[in-house]
Amino acid sequence: MAAASSNPPPAALVCPKCETSMPAIATFCPGCGHAMKGIPPADRVLAALAYLTLVPAAVLLFLPGNRHSAFVRFHAWQSLLLWGAFVLLSIVAILLSNIAATTVFLLLGILALLAMFFLWVVLSLKAWQGELFELPVLGMLAGRLR
Ligand SMILES: [Zn+2]
Known part of the structure; x- marks a missing residue:
């Protein structure tokens, strides 16, 4: 592993609104701000x-x-x-x-x-x-x- 930043973590969540992929720990969609947890x-x-x-x-x-x-x-x-x-x-x-x-x-x-x-x-x-x-x-x- 050269640098962690060059390898984005595997997408585990997909926003239901804009379909942006994000890590499983994400609380909000980085694409549209949609709340991924209530x-x-x-x-x-x-x-x-x-x-x-x-x-x-x-x-x-x-x-x-x-x-x-x-x-x-x-x-x-x-x-x-x-x-x-x-x-x-x-x-x-x-x-x-x-x-x-x-x-x-x-x-x-x-x-x-x-x-x-x-x-x-x-x-x-x-x-x-x-x-x-x-x-x-x-x-x-x-x-x-x-
Ligand atoms: Zn979104």
Whole structure:
């Protein structure tokens, strides 16, 4: 025997759903995940509960004296990974949106500054040339106030 991994163990079980062959000790079909041995109802409930956010999954996995079946542990881990990815993506999205908002405000601020500078130049020039140059709303107000 050179290497055990090069010789797959003889197939002793065949999945009734997808006909994948697997060793006799397999609990689940590696092809489609079909349960090859009956899953107790309590384990199914626990596995389903594992998806109610991170907390039950973490409790199922890390609480001492809670050595559940591979079925429950699989779903608990899957829930942890899924919720972990969701939380991580949410944080990234919030950070990115904050950066985007900051960038937009910065650009608007620069635009406003440029517009103000442009107006200052134009209005100063018009006044110096002796023109009564009215800005849209503000000029009308100034006309009333003088
Ligand atoms: Zn299968």
